[in-house]
Structure formats: C-alpha cells, structure tokens
Amino acid sequence: MSTRSSSRMRIDRVEVRVLSTRYETEFRNPHQQFPGKHAVLVFVSTDAGVVGVGESWCDGGDPDSVVTIIESDLAPRVIGASVSEPERIWRSMMATGVMSLKGSALYAAASGVDIAIWDAWARTLRQPLHRLLGGHSTAVPVYGSAGLYAEGYTPESLASDMAAAIDRGCCGAKIKVAGATLEEDVERAGAVRGALGPGPRLMVDALFKPGVADAIRLGRAIAPFDVYFYEAPTELRDLSGWRTIRRDTGIALSGPEVAAGLDRYREFLRKEVVDYLQADAIICGGVTELPRIAALGRAFRKPLTYHASGSAVALAANAQVAAAFAGADSIEMHLLHQALFERLWDAGWRIENGALVVPEIPGIGVEITPDSPLLNGSAAGD
Numbered sequence: 001m002s003t004r005s006s007s008r009m010r011i012d013r014v015e016v017r018v019l020s021t022r023y024e025t026e027f028r029n030p031h032q033q034f035p036g037k038h039a040v041l042v043f044v045s046t047d048a049g050v051v052g053v054g055e056s057w058c059d060g061g062d063p064d065s066v067v068t069i070i071e072s073d074l075a076p077r078v079i080g081a082s083v084s085e086p087e088r089i090w091r092s093m094m095a096t097g098v099m100s101l102k103g104s105a106l107y108a109a110a111s112g113v114d115i116a117i118w119d120a121w122a123r124t125l126r127q128p129l130h131r132l133l134g135g136h137s138t139a140v141p142v143y144g145s146a147g148l149y150a151e152g153y154t155p156e157s158l159a160s161d162m163a164a165a166i167d168r169g170c171c172g173a174k175i176k177v178a179g180a181t182l183e184e185d186v187e188r189a190g191a192v193r194g195a196l197g198p199g200p201r202l203m204v205d206a207l208f209k210p211g212v213a214d215a216i217r218l219g220r221a222i223a224p225f226d227v228y229f230y231e232a233p234t235e236l237r238d239l240s241g242w243r244t245i246r247r248d249t250g251i252a253l254s255g256p257e258v259a260a261g262l263d264r265y266r267e268f269l270r271k272e273v274v275d276y277l278q279a280d281a282i283i284c285g286g287v288t289e290l291p292r293i294a295a296l297g298r299a300f301r302k303p304l305t306y307h308a309s310g311s312a313v314a315l316a317a318n319a320q321v322a323a324a325f326a327g328a329d330s331i332e333m334h335l336l337h338q339a340l341f342e343r344l345w346d347a348g349w350r351i352e353n354g355a356l357v358v359p360e361i362p363g364i365g366v367e368i369t370p371d372s373p374l375l376n377g378s379a380a381g382d
Helices: 003-007 064-078 086-097 104-124 129-133 155-168 182-196 212-225 239-249 262-270 286-299 312-324 341-346
Strands: 011-028 033-046 051-056 139-145 172-176 201-205 227-231 253-256 276-279 304-306 328-334 350-352 355-357 376-381
Touching: 011 064, 011 104, 033 064, 033 104, 033 312, 051 104, 051 312, 064 086, 064 104, 086 104, 086 286, 104 129, 104 286, 104 312, 129 286, 129 312, 139 155, 139 201, 139 312, 155 172, 155 182, 172 182, 182 201, 182 212, 212 227, 212 239, 239 253, 239 262, 253 262, 262 276, 262 286, 276 286, 286 304, 286 312, 304 312, 312 328, 312 341
Parallel strands: 139 172, 139 328, 172 201, 201 227, 227 253, 253 276, 276 304, 304 328
Antiparallel strands: 011 033, 011 376, 033 051, 139 355, 350 355
C-alpha cells in the first residue's frame, strides 16, 4: 500500500452522541425502573471521509461518565492513528487504565471507540465486518428478550409478547426472573412456556439479584418448564455460589455478561461455573476483545451466547462477530430496547428460520451519522 493511500486512512475526528429513548410504559427489571434508555454512540472519521460507528454500555449511571472517558482519555490517543491498526489503538486506549481506577468503565468506553474503528476499517475495504474477521457464517440463532415487569403486565400479556417473538422467527425467548415473588415468577415462566410450546428455547435472567438459596429455590421451581439456560443467577463475584446453583438445580447457567477483561472470563471457565459463556461487544472491549473471549470459550468447549441490550449498533456489532467465528450459540435481540432498529431492517437485516441474517454490506451494517437530529453530543478532532 502506498504512503499516499495509507495517509488517507488516518483518524481525524472522534465524536460522541447520546441517544435517549423514553418508554410509554415504565417497565422494570429486578434492580431498577426503565422509564427510558440511553445509548452512547461513538463516531470515528478518517481523512478519506469514511465514518464508522460504535456503541458503549452506559447502564447503571449517567452516560456522561462514559462520554468523559472517551473524550478526555481516549480520543487524544486515537486521533492521528491509522484506522487499519485497531489492535494497536486498543492497547493504547487500555494503557490509560494502568494507574487509574476507571476499571470496567474504561472497557465500556473503549468498546464504543473500537467498534467504530472496525466499522470504518471495514467500510474502507468495502467488506462486511464478519467477512473481514473470519467469515464463518452469515446467520446466528437469535432469541427475543424482554420479559420485564410492569404494573398491570400480566403473565398472559408476557406470554403473548414472547410468543410473538417466535412468530416473527426467533428461536426462543428470554424473560426476567427474581423481580417478583417466587410464585409470581413461576406463574410467568409457566405461562410463557405454555405459549411457546415444547420446541422453542426458554431462557431466564435473574440479573445477579438472588442470594444462592433463593436462586436454587427459583431454579428448581422453574426447571419443569425446560429452561435452556439460567442467566446471572446470583451475585457476579460469588463463583462458589454459581457452582452450587449449577449443581443443585441441574439447569445450565450463562454469564458473566457484564464482565470486563479476559481474565474474568477465564476465571468463570476454569472454575466450571457456566455452561454458556456470555459477552457483549459494547461492554467487554469491542470487536478487538470479543473474538478472544469467543476463542477462550472454544478452548474450554463452552459456546458463546452474545448479550445485546443496547441500540441497533450494539446488536449489529455483536452479530458481526458472532457470524465471523464458530461456536456462537445465540444472540439476544431485545424486544423493548430497539433504538434505531429500523436502520437494520432497512439495510437488509432479517430474521429467518430462527436466525438473524447478516447482510453483505460494508462495515457493521448500520447507517447513522453524527449529525442525525436524533442525537446530541460533542466532538474531538480537527
């Protein structure tokens, strides 16, 4: 490649936008109310005019905390770098955490920048990201996810919504548990299984809420409904508790979902506490780190199920990696958090025979620009 062409791949601008969505019905999970949802979107522009987009996880706090890390700590290390060197840029970004306490927030912030860089690089090469990474497949099993709680949201309403996901083509459905009484959760799970019938997968997500004893009682009570996996059954760091739950319920466990850093995933695998490894590109370190987690799972013979509970950018980024490599069990498609999802369907994404089909278009497959009237934010560069 000539010096001239290489110079036209330099990153000259990093822009951050916050996309905010309000919901008509205030749903809740076992931990918090959901009056709305924020998505931190990151845009990386090259001097050739190519723009890539990524997303950073920001749940559990003000999105500005993640925005500040991107703008103050990461953007100065990214601007001027070649978009063709995502691994080198990733390591430079992570180096900002060596003597700090940014921890998981740094991984989330770097995830959005990293995804945007890979999107811009794939667009520069006019390749779909899944082909650039490995090209294993163009389809990933997809399940519908929500099953939240709300005032007046009956088990019958929940069951109808989950059945609609199957009618749309999903391979299964996932609902929240541990946000109500044991009796209510059992009624909800039973109603959903009844609506789905015996074929589709039924997953449950306790969102790290129950103690070990309560998690076991819940698991045993819902086991007759043929639960495919039990996600986040107890506190994230209590691995001995996870092992006890796995042994005493006989249900496959999935996690850790919100962990940051390869060592954390290795710990879950070495201690044999999960049957399905779970990770998310917008949390774990982006497109650069996620394939390493997938490879680690394959080394331990544990399939990876891809968490995706953000905007269309999050779903697309995870799906691109899932399609690129062997060992993907499934990907989550949220039925409530669907910001920008119309951009997916307009671009040719579709659900077919239980799988999300990835279109053959450059980049991650989402068209959104930083000047969209939907977005608010700031920029660094020039």
